[in-house]
Amino acid sequence: MTYAKYLGYVTQGQWCMTDMVDEKSTTAGPGPAAPVAKPRGRGSSIGPLAAELRVAIMRTSRRLRTEAAGHALSPGQYSVLNAVSKAPLGIGQLAEREMIQAPSMTRIVNALEADGLVARCDNPADKRQVLVKITDDGAARLIEARSKRTQWLATRIAARSPEDRAILAEAARILQEMSAQ
Amino acid sequence: MTYAKYLGYVTQGQWCMTDMVDEKSTTAGPGPAAPVAKPRGRGSSIGPLAAELRVAIMRTSRRLRTEAAGHALSPGQYSVLNAVSKAPLGIGQLAEREMIQAPSMTRIVNALEADGLVARCDNPADKRQVLVKITDDGAARLIEARSKRTQWLATRIAARSPEDRAILAEAARILQEMSAQ
DNA sequence: GCCATTTACTTAGCATTGCTAATGACCTAT
DNA sequence: ATAGGTCATTAGCAATGCTAAGTAAATGGC
Numbered sequence: 001m002t003y004a005k006y007l008g009y010v011t012q013g014q015w016c017m018t019d020m021v022d023e024k025s026t027t028a029g030p031g032p033a034a035p036v037a038k039p040r041g042r043g044s045s046i047g048p049l050a051a052e053l054r055v056a057i058m059r060t061s062r063r064l065r066t067e068a069a070g071h072a073l074s075p076g077q078y079s080v081l082n083a084v085s086k087a088p089l090g091i092g093q094l095a096e097r098e099m100i101q102a103p104s105m106t107r108i109v110n111a112l113e114a115d116g117l118v119a120r121c122d123n124p125a126d127k128r129q130v131l132v133k134i135t136d137d138g139a140a141r142l143i144e145a146r147s148k149r150t151q152w153l154a155t156r157i158a159a160r161s162p163e164d165r166a167i168l169a170e171a172a173r174i175l176q177e178m179s180a181q
Numbered sequence: 182m183t184y185a186k187y188l189g190y191v192t193q194g195q196w197c198m199t200d201m202v203d204e205k206s207t208t209a210g211p212g213p214a215a216p217v218a219k220p221r222g223r224g225s226s227i228g229p230l231a232a233e234l235r236v237a238i239m240r241t242s243r244r245l246r247t248e249a250a251g252h253a254l255s256p257g258q259y260s261v262l263n264a265v266s267k268a269p270l271g272i273g274q275l276a277e278r279e280m281i282q283a284p285s286m287t288r289i290v291n292a293l294e295a296d297g298l299v300a301r302c303d304n305p306a307d308k309r310q311v312l313v314k315i316t317d318d319g320a321a322r323l324i325e326a327r328s329k330r331t332q333w334l335a336t337r338i339a340a341r342s343p344e345d346r347a348i349l350a351e352a353a354r355i356l357q358e359m360s361a362q
Numbered sequence: 363g364c365c366a367t368t369t370a371c372t373t374a375g376c377a378t379t380g381c382t383a384a385t386g387a388c389c390t391a392t
Numbered sequence: 393a394t395a396g397g398t399c400a401t402t403a404g405c406a407a408t409g410c411t412a413a414g415t416a417a418a419t420g421g422c
Contacts, residue, residue: 049350050335054245056356061242063360064235076408091371104409106372128370128417146232154231156359164355169230171352174345175237178337179244272400285380287401309388309399
């Protein structure tokens, strides 16, 4: 019950809560990480920036997730459908991609299959493996979900100034690089 | 089982999965980001930017959540502890802040209380209400968790150029504004 | 060529977290 | 004083994650 007991068993984040805190008062100062290169000037204090960016990202991601809800496609289903839209993949491959365990993926694929969005096929080369293939219904649903998923964000972006849009574009690139590491 | 049955009952996002798709092929086009500055003309295609930004944010948030795990404080517990660190709050207020329902908050507070990180107090002015107060242990744990939470991000930020940091700072501000709407 | 090991998926069961519904205690207004 | 609303808790369901164990098929050693 006390959560701590749950650790050592949890291997990756699987919690869901908001994380929508106002954490202005992080402890601030130069913060966790080291200076860098030429942190000169007063402006480049890493700690507060990291704290602020974290809050901004978590809050935005929460909004994105919330807004994406209600489309009859859970995030997991969406991810899998998207992955399978290019080429059929096995359960294990999908699980690895999504960073979950195979049984969890089996369950997701079961749900998608029950809805007729994917189909299981035999792999002639290895009959142990099940290939998950997208159906026409699945492809249609994916396209629909895809646009709805981005809709909320697209609306807000459209409302910003061109300068802000440029910054967001750059930030997207930077964030991708950082999280890829 | 089929998820669709679950809708109309779900009111907000509560799923957890990766969402860590390689959705490069969203509609794409000119590649990652748009030019800049003077976007009008053909350059300011909102759709691809929204799609890319969405992926960047979701992926980064996922990393943040994953990296934050293993500190014996779930995101929910962390949020509550942080909220309560400034002033005691009632269950209902906390629930509203976190955008969850009161029973869920009761459960979180129960866990924190069991760990001795918060304490329930009576509110003399309204005996229906329970005030959740942080304990010394809770405050200590919060500070510890706080730095660890931002550490991952701070490290990556520290490795970027000053220009990138400036962009991220701006982006954080913009994202805050957008998600606040 | 046959048996042992490994691999891929499924089934079974537990844990966490969110929600709704219903209950009990208390405040507020008539 | 009583009726109705508000706050918190308890009870019970749904979804998603995990581990452990079981089945089917491929691979390897003798």
